[in-house]
Every structure is written in structure tokens, then in C-alpha cells.
Amino acid sequence: MHCADVRTAISARADGEELPPGVSGAALDAHLPVCTECRDWEKRVHRLKVLTAGLRLV
Numbered sequence: 003m004h005c006a007d008v009r010t011a012i013s014a015r016a017d018g019e020e021l022p023p024g025v026s027g028a029a030l031d032a033h034l035p036v037c038t039e040c041r042d043w044e045k046r047v048h049r050l051k052v053l054t055a056g057l058r059l060v
């Protein structure tokens with residue numbers, strides 16, 4: 003599984019969208035523990051989501 007596919011799926015999942023074709027939640031969960039870069043990406047995605055959610059409330 004390529005990191006690019008994983009990151010696309012992470013973004014989709016964070017937005018509550020469907021995962022891209024060919025990417026399962028189980029595959030994501032299997033990739034994250036072994037890939038530091040994608041874990042960091044997921045953290046950034048969630049932080050950004052929190053920030054933008056806060057902006058909408060203002």
C-alpha cells in the first residue's frame with residue numbers, strides 16, 4: 003500500500019467521507035503503526051480539522 007493512498011484515505015476519513023476505492027479501514031489501521039510519516043500526517047489532518055471547525059464557530 004502506498005503512502006499517498008493512505009494519506010488520501012486519512013483525509014477522507016477525517017472529513018467523514020467514504021474511503022477511496024481499494025483502501026479499507028483495516029488497511030489504514032495496519033499501515034499507521036508501521037509508518038511514522040503517515041502517523042504524523044494523520045496528526046496534522048486532525049489538528050487542521052479542529053482548527054477549521056473552530057473557525058466555523060466564530
Ligand SMILES: [Zn+2]
Pocket residue numbers: 004005008033037039040
Ligand atoms: Zn505511510
